[in-house]
Amino acid sequence: MSSEKRKLISIITEAAIEVRLCEALTALGARGYTVTDARGSGSRGVRNASWSSSRNIRVEIVCDEAIAARIAEYLRENYFEDYAMIMFEGDVKVLRLDKF
Amino acid sequence: MSSEKRKLISIITEAAIEVRLCEALTALGARGYTVTDARGSGSRGVRNASWSSSRNIRVEIVCDEAIAARIAEYLRENYFEDYAMIMFEGDVKVLRLDKF
Amino acid sequence: MSSEKRKLISIITEAAIEVRLCEALTALGARGYTVTDARGSGSRGVRNASWSSSRNIRVEIVCDEAIAARIAEYLRENYFEDYAMIMFEGDVKVLRLDKF
Amino acid sequence: MDPVVWFFLLGVVAGVARSDLKFPAAIYDLLSMLLLLTIGLKGGVELAKTPLAGLLPQVLIVLAMGLLLPLLIFPVARLFGRLDRANAASVAAHYGSVSVATFAVGVSYLNERNISYDSQLPLFLVLLEVPAIVVGILLARGIKVGTQWGKLAHEIFFGKSIVLLVGGLAIGWLAGPVGIAPLEPFFFDLFKGVLALFLLEMGLVASSEFRSLRNHGWFVLGFGMLAPLPLATIGALVGWSIGLTPGGTTLLAVLAGSGSYIAAPAAMRIAVPAANPSLPLTMSLGVTFPFNIFVGIPLYFSIAKWLQG
Amino acid sequence: MDPVVWFFLLGVVAGVARSDLKFPAAIYDLLSMLLLLTIGLKGGVELAKTPLAGLLPQVLIVLAMGLLLPLLIFPVARLFGRLDRANAASVAAHYGSVSVATFAVGVSYLNERNISYDSQLPLFLVLLEVPAIVVGILLARGIKVGTQWGKLAHEIFFGKSIVLLVGGLAIGWLAGPVGIAPLEPFFFDLFKGVLALFLLEMGLVASSEFRSLRNHGWFVLGFGMLAPLPLATIGALVGWSIGLTPGGTTLLAVLAGSGSYIAAPAAMRIAVPAANPSLPLTMSLGVTFPFNIFVGIPLYFSIAKWLQG
Amino acid sequence: MDPVVWFFLLGVVAGVARSDLKFPAAIYDLLSMLLLLTIGLKGGVELAKTPLAGLLPQVLIVLAMGLLLPLLIFPVARLFGRLDRANAASVAAHYGSVSVATFAVGVSYLNERNISYDSQLPLFLVLLEVPAIVVGILLARGIKVGTQWGKLAHEIFFGKSIVLLVGGLAIGWLAGPVGIAPLEPFFFDLFKGVLALFLLEMGLVASSEFRSLRNHGWFVLGFGMLAPLPLATIGALVGWSIGLTPGGTTLLAVLAGSGSYIAAPAAMRIAVPAANPSLPLTMSLGVTFPFNIFVGIPLYFSIAKWLQG
């Protein structure tokens, strides 16, 4: 199968910043992204999604190494300090190369 | 821990085809699948889930290499051209081998 | 980017045990976890989320090898036999090491 | 103007202004379920009051109209829209079928003016939903072998909107006015409010369709604006010919002149994958729906009156 | 027939026909919350009108019944169902406990016929929910050491259905008829409609339970059909012996003859993991619930009338 | 006591007892949407009855109050709370802005006692929502260059709560009492019930805020308890000075004395990331809201009556 390696970036953060974050991702060169609603717990305590300000989202971006690095850099500079946010990166094989 | 390598297939596509897609996956030999609701953006534009026809789903299948290849093949033939869809594949270690 | 390898544990199981499971994860040393609602199908049949007792959740934990092993061990002992549950483990690179 | 229409405008404004106002999917599902069930129930209760005997001829004529409309639309879409076969067929299916929300606005338009309409109209709504979709699929695929017609038919006839409309009709008919009474506060008294919220959501979606207008070129705008009137006129003529009241004639015109955006999109997406789903949706939701609730409905009403008198 | 029951049938038909009609989880949660709160509120308002003094003996007898029923069911499930200890205990817990929706249908059955019932029935509903679950857990686990009884008790008594029922009762009782008045349009007037939607969803679920019937063998079908009558008769006798009205006696029979599918499944899943959750659910939702709303309730009512005179 | 307040208590009890009762996010969204829309609609209908001409001076004074309040709160938070600039500004924004739910409870408090209030109050609610947020942002960031003021302003003015409040106002005003009539069963008759459910959810959230109280130290508790009265007094004085009725004066006091937990948190989270979002939320939801509905509202009402003579 004609496939190739890409990075899968997963960001879990506050729903409040969804719009701005997704705009930024596109600006940083991501060809697309996927968002799912989530809840959870971490260093900033339990965020259980019942009240609007305690909702999480899980944003996933499939992209190449360069963009992945740019996104990581951007998040560290703009969000890590002030927002409930984690980010991790995995390796994936994709089809439809043109799309990523 | 008695575990072994498997593939984790992730498909992000239009909610409209959930039923048919899941039937197909089972037919292709997948022992199971997991579906979560999603929204996102890609080459076919923003799909923000508010209106029924603009909803995405995220389908995940843990399976062996052979079935993974069959699924990829099947999607390329039947869905890639006409549907908003991406697919990527990662490596995972599983417990309960019997189940995959 | 100052990053390091961690394990990403994914557990897909019955929503009924969310509270207890998350308590256990914290007790086992996980610094955090993320939960999303899901539906799916597997050896225990179709769980399509319409009725409260047929809902699934997808729990993800980013943690180090040791904790990952402990979680796997714990699940095998306490849940695998009686509950609809699968678990798989992948490799991820994380930022904000302090958090995991 | 009917206040519910203001909610549509509010949605449009919020959407155009890129407000973060958004309906959770679950709420949209609830609202559309209530809309469909209530229209069915109301129709069933009305039907229960009237003898079904004489209805058969009317039913057949309306069904015939449902089969005819897409056949008229298809060539237009092919010629003037220069659309390929699949997309032209999809447009035919959408506009041959009906818009439940437009119908609801039409009903509330008549209620505001205390104009009664024939009890079989909701039945006609149900009858008109499916045929055009079937014709559209045939136009797109031909009688290809290998097509799982059984499966398709099943997906169309047991799609949720049909099930809720028909189910509501049946329950309303079986229970009758007396039996339904205890359900009225929930289904009937709240109807206007549920419709208002649904229109608010539709406004939000319509606003995003506006944006995709330019991607689609002039035909989408043109067809969305110009098709309703002739189509509605056919509906009005049929209504008049089968002897409906002015109110009933208006609503049949509304049904003929409106484009589906619930049943048809779902069915076409599965049956005709090659058709671009956003094209007919932009037409029916972004252009025709606003046109109908602001201009169409009053216009069709005057046509109906003129025909009758 | 009570129109709300038609909605259950509609759900069954849609489910059996594999329609794509589906309730979002959030809507199911809303409907069940409203159901529980409203039943509680109604009960509380009624209680506020009556002196609680004389109630204690009745309360104790009803509680005793709640402890007795599972003890009767357990051996039956062991012997005839050849179920292992955990599963037999789970069945005992489900059928010893009560079905809120069946109760609601029973209430609306009586309302349709303008038959009044004793104001303490909703209180009895609450009282009967828990004991059987506790007994069931004890039957399954024995007084094992290591069991976190405190934690379990907490999860049972503060489970959402109990909290909403008891909370509703308390609020209704504290506010009284006058205080509740402004809440009536939302909670009371809409109740029938909310119940109808809930039954539609239950029909969808029941239809999928039908399918798993064959996996479970004859006992599930047999027990689901045959258990309600004797259990309900016990309830009717108790109701009669503590001097309830025919209406009240009917409802107590309904409570005894119905199987839980909200509180019990949740509790047993955590407390008795070894028990197959689908077994009692298929029984209570796939067999007993339909039996009760179509056959049982009228039957129990005639038993109640016969007992009274 | 107003029954809706019992629902808040029920939520608190359930939350403190760590019940698994939880509102789906979609339901919370629906309830808050209905709350905002209804308050807007009611206000608009009232406004439609009264000449807007004389209103302008009042409007300006109320806006001035909205700009003043945060400027008073900021130094207090800096000095006594020893909060850094961002957090002090955030507190100022939250308490300078208003709490829609507290206003709703205030309205229902007056209705219970058949006390009328001036028709422009909902308008004032809208007017008071935004200014404090803007001031708060300015206090936090200063007139920094590089701040995308346009984008910020857009996010604040087209935030969903503003859109729904203003939209409701506009529709209510345009439609007027007659036009809105058909929407009353849904929006107005159900209002009390919707508010009750919303307060139940708020109780659940408040209970979790109680837990984080200790993380925040005494200032949060102290400010949450002591700030409302002086702030409300300012509101009452303003109300009295512009000649509002006792009812209207009470509600203006309620607005001044309550802290926002919908619009302000959303805006501050984006505009002042450095501010800890949980701090003002714990204050306004965990301390001030309960204080206001149990102690504040009656107190403000007596102040209002006393002022009036």
Ligand SMILES: Nc1ncnc2c1ncn2[C@@H]1O[C@H](COP(=O)(O)O)[C@@H](O)[C@H]1O
């Ligand atoms: N170790 C972890 N594994 C999985 N998810 C996590 C982890 N830590 C944090 N999260 C998620 O990220 C969100 C923000 O994390 P934090 O900034 O640590 O509060 C939490 O609410 C969780 O949903």
Ligand SMILES: Nc1ncnc2c1ncn2[C@@H]1O[C@H](COP(=O)(O)O)[C@@H](O)[C@H]1O
């Ligand atoms: N690069 C990407 N990363 C993550 N998700 C994507 C990406 N591209 C597309 N998607 C998701 O896949 C869906 C369909 O993609 P497309 O066919 O490109 O429109 C989108 O709506 C997104 O939810």
Ligand SMILES: Nc1ncnc2c1ncn2[C@@H]1O[C@H](COP(=O)(O)O)[C@@H](O)[C@H]1O
């Ligand atoms: N092979 C698989 N791939 C993805 N998800 C699965 C798989 N098998 C099971 N699941 C998920 O795990 C849940 C429980 O699995 P089971 O215990 O096999 O019934 C199912 O309801 C699915 O959501």
Ligand code: NA
């Ligand atoms: Na049409």
Ligand code: NA
């Ligand atoms: Na029972």
Ligand code: NA
């Ligand atoms: Na304030």
